[in-house]
Amino acid sequence: xxxxxxxxxxxxxxxxxxxxxxxxxxxxxxxxxxxxxxxxxxxxxxxxxxxxxxxxxxxxxxxxxxxxxxxxxxxxxxxxxxxxxxxxxxxxxxxxxxxxxxxxxxxxxxxxxxxxxxxxxxxxxxxxxxxxxxxxxxxxxxxxxxxxxxxxxxxxxxxxxxxxxxxxxxxxxxxxxxxxxxxxxxxxxxxxxxxxxxxxxxxxxxxxxxxxxxxxxxxxxxxxxxxxxxx
Numbered sequence: 001x002x003x004x005x006x007x008x009x010x011x012x013x014x015x016x017x018x019x020x021x022x023x024x025x026x027x028x029x030x031x032x033x034x035x036x037x038x039x040x041x042x043x044x045x046x047x048x049x050x051x052x053x054x055x056x057x058x059x060x061x062x063x064x065x066x067x068x069x070x071x072x073x074x075x076x077x078x079x080x081x082x083x084x085x086x087x088x089x090x091x092x093x094x095x096x097x098x099x100x101x102x103x104x105x106x107x108x109x110x111x112x113x114x115x116x117x118x119x120x121x122x123x124x125x126x127x128x129x130x131x132x133x134x135x136x137x138x139x140x141x142x143x144x145x146x147x148x149x150x151x152x153x154x155x156x157x158x159x160x161x162x163x164x165x166x167x168x169x170x171x172x173x174x175x176x177x178x179x180x181x182x183x184x185x186x187x188x189x190x191x192x193x194x195x196x197x198x199x200x201x202x203x204x205x206x207x208x209x210x211x212x213x214x215x216x217x218x219x220x221x222x223x224x225x226x227x228x229x230x231x
Contacts, residue, residue: 006190008088008183011056012119014112016074017067018058019121020082026125027086027153034160037087042173044181051186053088056081059193071112078120079193087157089120090133092182094161097139098169099176109134129154 012018029037044051058076067075078085089109096105111117118134121127129152132145139162142148142155149155169175 001194002192004190004192006188008092008186009108011085011188011190012089012109014108014110014119015071016076017063017072017111017119017121018076018078018085019061020123020126021077021079022123024078024082024123026123027083027130027157029083029087029153029157031156031160033083034087034157035164037091038161038164041091041182041186042168042178044185045173045178047185049185053186053188054081054084055189055191056085057191057193060195062195076192081188084188085120086122086126086130086154088186089118089130090154090157091161093134093136094139094158094165095175095179095182097136098165099179101179102137126152126154133158 040051057079058081059079061075061077063072063075092109093105096102109118109120111119117131120130122130129148132148133142133154136142142158143150165175
């Protein structure tokens with residue numbers, strides 16, 4: 001196990017896949033969290049200090065042959081931190097888009113070749129909506145699209161950040177400066193697990209200290225781990 005301080009571009013890279021495993025709950029953050037997140041990101045404009053976004057726990061996986069052909073050099077399971085990482089990706093999608101830097105977003109947040117999927121691969125519940133948001137060519141209103149669940153928290157988060165940042169832009173906030181300070185000052189503590197480390201035990205320990213998992217979450221967790229051991 002290794003822990004280190006990392007910046008956004010250290011964690012999210014086009015040659016590194018971050019996979020949300022089946023046992024993780026769906027994306028559950030809502031408006032109160034999004035608003036606090038957006039205001040915290042804006043606070044980087046007024047401070048020269050690093051902003052600590054929290055800890056994320058990743059476990060090393062072996063890239064498949066297909067991953068390697070798509071330019072993936074590293075692959076990790078996201079054991080803890082998917083809510084923060086998902087929120088960050090959606091927020092940055094909007095912020096890059098509003099500053100005319102869509103191509104730069106694609107360079108950092110999408111895979112280099114092949115599927116051009118995002119570097120964060122969600123579990124089945126959120127995968128489709130997250131994929132659509134990450135690949136929007138313009139910051140359009142997703143409620144007009146047919147291929148998304150407009151009631152999903154993924155889509156609602158996108159619409160919230162789009163409206164929030166548009167309002168802040170009209171109020172005089174320099175979004176390009178905001179993008180630069182967020183990239184330069186937001187940090188994580190990244191805890192990297194080796195392949196032989198027990199993610200089941202770590203996942204259970206983390207979640208026993210926070211909001212309780214539902215029975216369904218626990219059953220999925222145990223089922224996934226037992227299946228993996230017999231594959």
